[in-house]
Amino acid sequence: MLEKLKRYFQTAYTEQFNPNDKNRNWFQTDDGHKFGISKTALTDDELNLLNHLFTSIDYHEDRIYNSRIKQEWHAFLYEHTNDLPILSGVGTVRFFYFFLKTPLEDPNSFEEAIIGGFGQPILFWQSRTHGFIIDQKPQEAFTKIEFNQLINTLTSDFFVEIHGYIGQLNKFDHSLKEKFSYEYQCIEAIHQGAHQEKVMTFYEGFPLLLIESPSLADPRILSDYLIESVQEQEMLHTLQVFFRNNLNASLTAKKLYIHRNSLQYRLDKFIEKTGIDIRSFSNATFVTLAILLINKKNSLIVHDA
Template identity: 35%
Template sequence: MITQLKKIFPSLIILTDIDQNLDSNFEWYLHDTNELIGIHKSELTSKDKGLLATFLEPYTHTFPLPTQKEKLWENRITNHSNMQLDANITYRFVYFSISNNQIDPISFKEALNELFAMDITILWENQQEGIIIEEQKKHAEEDISYEKIIDILMSDLYVKINFLVGPFREDLHLVKEHYENLLRSAKMSFSYTDKNVLSYVEVIPYILIDQIEASYKKEISKTILKDFATDQELLQTIEVFLESNLNISVAAKKLYMHRNSLQYRLDKFYEATGIDVRDFHQALTVYLALLANN
């Protein structure tokens, strides 16, 4: 095929290694042998480009050249092909999103490769978001800390990033649905929180509240929070208390507040609403009301 294309497009060149400074005068295509094929734009019509795209994958050189493992996972997810997984391996999907124009995909992957000390697997949705596929042996003792990764990326590269860490899975059953659900959940969940790292457990309340009609969200907020729905200072105090596992000492430290002052605010909310956020079940209701109020 390459020989025939060369006769039609004399400018055709083949690259076996990715180059971040690919000649912009060429259109680039990815061959199934993991080689890059370049054809000078002057030799291509719109019809030629459409025809080439039917059997070659147009390549945007801002993305890293996909590895064999990334191609394998792409096939597993989109085509349900090669559905075998090593019996001793588990995997999880980790969604990430990068602020627009802060770092290009090639540089981002290089930075992650250094942090992971290995060539990681990434499936890109676009230049700002994608899914990291993390594989490890079953019963491995140490998990990767995405909080630490974020600290390094933000301090060294000044990159703002979000992660949603999915659960470890042992098989590929409904892997496409799992992949799509994680993407959908992540995009929605980060609209409810300022956290940079979320676990799949933490997003369940966001998913539930997001499926409620807007009018019912307003009713929940009004019924539970009453006149405090617009009291941002008190709501932040309650939110920090809930996120501190109902621990007054921990919450007071985070809020730079004396324990008695925090206790006073919680009592104030209880006296006005009859709801005690120090009780787990009532706290859960207030937490959902806070989400509905956002």
């Protein structure tokens, strides 16, 4: 990709990073390579495309160091450190993602509206048109309906088309850096093929991901909460029978020879741990595909051994 950009922009392109050179737009690839392109050589469409493909360094760095906790999150997610942000009482985190069709004239007001809607989240801009929100209290996280209401309000207030995506519940531990990196790649791939939806959950977009970017289909993109749950044999068997009986709780309980209340207890336990309400068809489809993905990976490991 960089070689193509170099040939296309020629002398307007450079890999000699100079943060003081404000005559260029600076970008960074996922593997850390930095490059700049003269602002006068870029059309608005080209700039928007580059902002979608790469991290905009100048814009990103201008906005991240305005609080201690934001510095710690930035260091953990982007730098060569495994030091978790210092947070008290946080065991679970969820990421929300947003994509704007055009850049905002007043991003500060946009951030204030997000903070007011969520209640003190951490917001990072990846470029002038997309970013993500860290919800450090996901037990109070928005439902899809509530997030959709916020997106609609922001669309009306700022006169810009916005698409939002709700990530998985993830453990607040050292694996979170890798989980975020995988999930962000998946969300970007889902976004490329899901422009009709204003708001979509990771679970709803997962089948689309398997079609658009099958190379990303790896158990590592899945929440540890989900992986642990389906590795419990009793829970796995309960889910499989529930799915085979078209999410019919009464029939499932009968097939499992247990009381309906016992089945409901197991389902509630799964929902509470993973944040996935498997009583909906789209979420049940996601869990079914996730189980197949995990089983395929495990069978390959056994075969290789």
